Amino acid sequence: MQVTSSLSTALKPTLVALGNFDGVHRGHQQVIQPILQPCKPEITTGSPLLSWQTPLERFNSASFRENLENPADINISKTYATVATFNPHPREFFSGVARKLLTPSLEKVQQLSILGVEQLVLLPFDRELASLSPQQFVEKILVQQLDVKRVSVGEDFRFGHRRAGTSTDLQAIAASYGVDVIIVPLHTTLGERISSSAIRQSLEQGDIGKANQLLGRSYTITGVVVKGQQLGRTIGFPTANLELPPEKFLPRKGVYCVSVADSLVSSPQSLQLGVMNIGERPTVNGTCLTVEIHLLDWSGDLYGKTVTVSLEKFLRPEQKFASLDALKSQIQADCALARAFFSN
Incomplete structure (x- = not known):
C-alpha cells in the first residue's frame, strides 16, 4: 500500500x-x-x-x-x-x-x-x-x-x-x-455508538472483550523486541521486552492473554500464544513502564524483530509481591489460566 x-x-x-x-x-x-x-x-x-x-x-x-x-x-x-x-x-x-x-x-x-x-x-x-x-x-x-x-x-x-x-x-x-x-x-452495537473514545475507555478499564467487539478484531500492539534487564530468566520465565512508538495508547496496567506474530510473516504457523505484562514491575522496584511478553512453550531469539501482539483477555491488575518466589508462583498461575483460555 x-x-x-x-x-x-x-x-x-x-x-x-x-x-x-x-x-x-x-x-x-x-x-x-x-x-x-x-x-x-x-x-x-x-x-x-x-x-x-x-x-x-x-x-x-x-x-x-x-x-x-x-x-x-x-x-x-x-x-x-x-x-x-x-x-x-x-x-x-x-x-x-x-x-x-x-x-x-x-x-x-x-x-x-x-x-x-x-x-x-x-x-x-x-x-x-x-x-x-x-x-x-x-x-x-x-x-x-x-x-x-x-x-x-x-x-x-x-x-x-x-x-x-x-x-x-x-x-x-x-x-x-x-x-x-x-x-x-x-455504526452501533448493543445500542451503543462505536467510537475511538469508547474503545479507549474499555481498554482503560481492562474490558478487552468489549474493546475487541467495538474494533471488530483484537486490539494490537506492534513494537520491536529489545533487551531488558533479563530478570525473567532468573525465575524461569524469559520475556521479550517491546519498544513501542511513544504515541501508542496502552490499556490498563496488568497481565493479559495474548497471541503474538512476527509482523513480517503472515503464516498462521508464526502465531505464538503467551501472557503479557504492562506495568512498572513494582516487585523488583521498577521505575518505568514496560511491556513484556512471555511465550508459552517457545524458545528462540526475537531481538530486533518487529512483532504484533493481539490482546485477547485481561487476567489481573498489576500488583506488588513480597518476594520473587511469590511472583514466580503467580506467573505460573497466569500461564495456567492462559492455557485454559486458549484451549477453550
Missing part, C-alpha cells in the same frame, strides 16, 4: 474515505467499504453506470452491452481506493498536546492493507489547511489534488475552517464538481 504525505505524489484518480480513522474500528470499516472493490476499475460509457453495480451487473447492463460493439467508446480507468486522513490530528494541532493513538502509523497501515485499501494519504494539517473553507477544501484538496471520483464519510464528519462544513455540506459542494458523496450512518 502506498503511503504519502505529499499530494503531488498521490496515485490518481481516487475513491476517498475521509476521516481520522484512529483504531480502524467497525464504524470506520463501514465508511471505508464504499471505496473498495467491486467499485473499480471504473468502466465509463456514453451512458452512466450505477456506482454500486458489481462487475457482473455492469457486464449485463444494457448500456455496457451496447458499447461492447464499439470498443472506442469504452474507457477503463484505474481508480485507487484511498484513505485520506490528517497528520497530526486536528485536536493535537490546535491544543499542542500529543495524542495517544489506538493505531500509530505502522498499525494503521497494517489494518488498512488488510481491508484492501491501496493508498493512505496523510494530509499535513497546518495553518494553511485549517484555514480552508469547506468550498476551498473540496476544490483544492479533493478535486484538484486528489482527482476524486467518490468520497465516503461518516454522518458526523466535519471539515473546513472552524469545522464549519458538515457531511451534507460536503455532499452538496462535491455534487457541483460531479463527485458522489456517500454518507455512512453512525
